Amino acid sequence: MDMEKLNYGHVILFRISGSLDEENVCELRLAIADYIKHRKSCVVLNLQDVEMMDQVSAGYLLECLQMARRKGGDLKLVKPSIFIEQLFRFLGIWHYFEIYATETGAVDSFKLAA
Numbered sequence: 001m002d003m004e005k006l007n008y009g010h011v012i013l014f015r016i017s018g019s020l021d022e023e024n025v026c027e028l029r030l031a032i033a034d035y036i037k038h039r040k041s042c043v044v045l046n047l048q049d050v051e052m053m054d055q056v057s058a059g060y061l062l063e064c065l066q067m068a069r070r071k072g073g074d075l076k077l078v079k080p081s082i083f084i085e086q087l088f089r090f091l092g093i094w095h096y097f098e099i100y101a102t103e104t105g106a107v108d109s110f111k112l113a114a
Contacts, residue, residue, distance in 0.1 A: 003028060008107045011042040017049035022056035029060045032075070033067060041073025044106040048079035053087060062093050074098065076106045 001024040004015040012035045016028065032043055043064070047053075065075040076098045080088070088094040100106035 001025075001028065003031065005031070010040055011044060011107050011110050012040045013044040013046065013103060013107060015046045015049070017051075019052040020050055020057040021052070021054045025054075025057040025060050028057075029064060032064045036064070036067050036071055036073065041068045041071035042110045043068055043073065043075040044078060044100075044103065045075065046078040046103055047081070047084060050081065050084065053084050055087070055091060058084075058087055058091055058093060062096060065096060074110070076100060076109065078103050078106050 001016060001018040001020055006013040006015070014028070014032065020028065032045075035041075035043065045061070061075070068075045078100050079102075080099065085094065088097070098106075098109070100109065
């Protein structure tokens with residue numbers, strides 16, 4: 001997994017690529033949790049280049065979403081693959097996430113909510 005962080009005012013955008021599995025998802029979870037706890041609770045995850053994700057990783061993303069919402073923010077997804085959509089639907093968590101086609105749309109949605 002590779003991770004790039006970009007700041008957009010009160011929003012943090014993570015561009016993730018590669019595979020997300022129980023061996024590497026902790027790095028992403030800790031980075032997101034740190035931003036939510038100390039800096040920003042408005043998080044966007046671009047999953048366009050994520051090739052594979054396991055159930056553990058999906059569970060951690062749901063946990064991060066709940067953490068962000070408790071702090072008055074949210075965690076929004078950009079371009080999850082069909083595989084990720086099917087995994088989230090199978091796990092019954094798809095409906096918890098807001099999904100966007102572009103990074104700009106996801107970032108701007110926080111401005112509209114403010």
